[in-house]
Amino acid sequence: MILAIFLFVSAGWPAAVQAAPPVSTHAEAAALIDVTSGRILYSQQGDKQMRIASLTKIMTAIVAIENSKLSDMVKVSRNAAGKEGSSIYLKLDEEMSLNHLLYGMMLRSGNDAATAIAEHVGGTVEGFAYMMNEEAKLIGMTRSSFKNPSGLDADGHYSTANDMAKLAAHALHNPVFQEIVKTKVKKAPNPNESWDYSWLNKNKMLTLYEGADGVKTGYTKTAKRCLVSSATRNGQQLAVVTLNDGDDWVDHAKLLDYGFKNFPLQQFIGKGDIVQGTDFAAGTSFAYPVLDSEKGQFSTKIQLIDPTSTSYRLGDRGTLLYSLNGNSIGSVPLYEKDSPRLKQKENSAFSFQASERGTATYTPKWLYIVQFLVRVLFTGSAA
Template identity: 35%
Template sequence: MTHFRLTVLLLAAGSAMGVAADLPPLELGAKSAIIVEASTGIPVFEKDADAKRFPASTTKIMTALLLLERTRPSEVIFAPEDVETLTGSSLHLKPFEAVTAHDLLFALMVRSANDGAYTIARHVSGSVEKFAELMNEKAKALGCTNTHFTNPHGLHDDLHYTTARDLIRIAREAWKRDEFRVAAGTTKYEVSRTLNLEDTVLISRNRALRSDPPSEGIKTGFTRPAGQCFVGSATREGLQFLTVVLGSEDWYGDHQAMIEWAFANFELQEVVKKGVAAASVKVQGGVEEQIELLYSESVKAPVPKGASLTELVASSVPQAIKAPIGKDQAVGTVRVTNGSGWSEELPLIAAHEVRQQFLIAGQSVETIGFALIAGGLGLGTLYVKNRARKLCRGFRGR
């Protein structure tokens, strides 16, 4: 049986909970919410993040992402013949009106145009149903597990739902695109269109963009069944947090409370660094008695300010390991946490190769080999000296 020991550098099972318990409470009115650090996707706060909720117009983040993936910015898109049947927020498109994909992106993100979303779906997939299939395929590819879209705009449908955790995955993917980031942070935009020329100026209703300078968007949403919804982003001194609020009565108040709480309590740190020694383990039957184990990769994570990084790391390694051992061979594991519920496990690897030690008559082959070599050298030296003496006698005899 292989015996393992837990090397705590310093995390006993309760320590992470202790770190989390030291954080001040965050009270929200929203039914579901989540905060993640943008570069890592690691959450620092969750509230019913896996509960299915109606997303309202935050749906359009996925629609915008597929628009960017499936069209060129200059591509001309024609509104369908029945475009005027769409209700709610609208670009007031006329049947067969021409608008570029670029301008429809801003119509989605700035005015939240339902008719623009419908026009995109018809252009990309031919029908809303086919486009919804595309949305669901993309959601699954992004790791979403509790999301089902039935339309591109978010108008209510009992079968159209997502979760705070899934929605943040979609938002992180969209945020990777420059065009999306610009549109998500725009407060005013003028579209070019072929009809309805009196309606060209788009004004964002995203209150966070006007009142909170670090805010960068992203998308508001509301229907009566969904309540107020919001996906947001804010960056301060290079640290970016993304938020999702679903089922709120005050999305702005919830978002602001989340952002202030996150910036006040967390910072981004390299918790472990690739190649640094994490532990050591005894070697059985090897030419060395011990070997160092290294972190196999670096891990950055948002951690509570002032927290000791050693309190966030724990390694589990065997009492001993039998040789031979290969360089970079996995030997044990390390678990990294951020003190707020998130954790990740990665392997610890051998720092170098350790060869097996073979014994003959109780001595290692290496020891015997060295003795033989030393003995051989000694005999060779004696032979050379004796040969030299004989040669000297021969010369004297002459």
């Protein structure tokens, strides 16, 4: 039995009529997203499928972090060592930890590092591309296709500004990824010389914008200048994507300012808070970016669980659903106010537990390889 109880969370919020002012960029396509909620706050041709150059490496990094051990030693193949384009100058048969390769790839955009990572995690570049596309499906990137880990131009390799914004929000909830992309300079052991590698992050936003903490630059002659950046202010993190933008540093600062000013993050409920009209406590917190003109347009609905169900016996009591203008925007699990489940570590829909692998959601790479081979054998395609 599901009992629906309607509540309104707008009490005390004055109605507002001022909408966010218009904003524009020099980009062919752009998107702005609130990382906590995943809400896209601005989109300019956001669904246009385009080349994304080395922004691809955001996907490469998060797939590697989620599916392999950071301490793994990766041996550089001939294919990786000879990869064209930007490089960290790895040598044939050189060995480097996956952790250091991730820094070399994300800070210096090393195509050799990306290829070495792909071959280690996915068995082959093609196998890793299959993993990338499976990850894209899980994230909800419905208009993207990946053919390689580096972003070098290839037929059938593309994404959109909106999809890349979703990817950035997803990846930025991973603590390992967060740490890598906010690093300005990284040193790593160099087995070939007496001096260490020293990698300076190409992302100038880290020094140009207050609160900047990511993410990745990209460029090819076909894709032109591409950039994903992120910044955190007053507890709110935003990410911006621009594709083919000749003035991207300025445009990113403009869009970040726009987001922080017009869409401040509103805390609706905290973990452990008692939900109005019930004896139940919220199992997680819920926050959402709110435009002034949207205040007063939010509502909640409580769905209670059948007391005879398995979920009820396991401690679940229901779900608190949040809506904006009738559209679902999020949910919070409900427990008894003294439930031990309230003491568990809180994770958002995007977040990952920190571990040696960088996440708790680990899928053995052999399983992806088997899935990839089955797909090729029975369909003749890895897509």
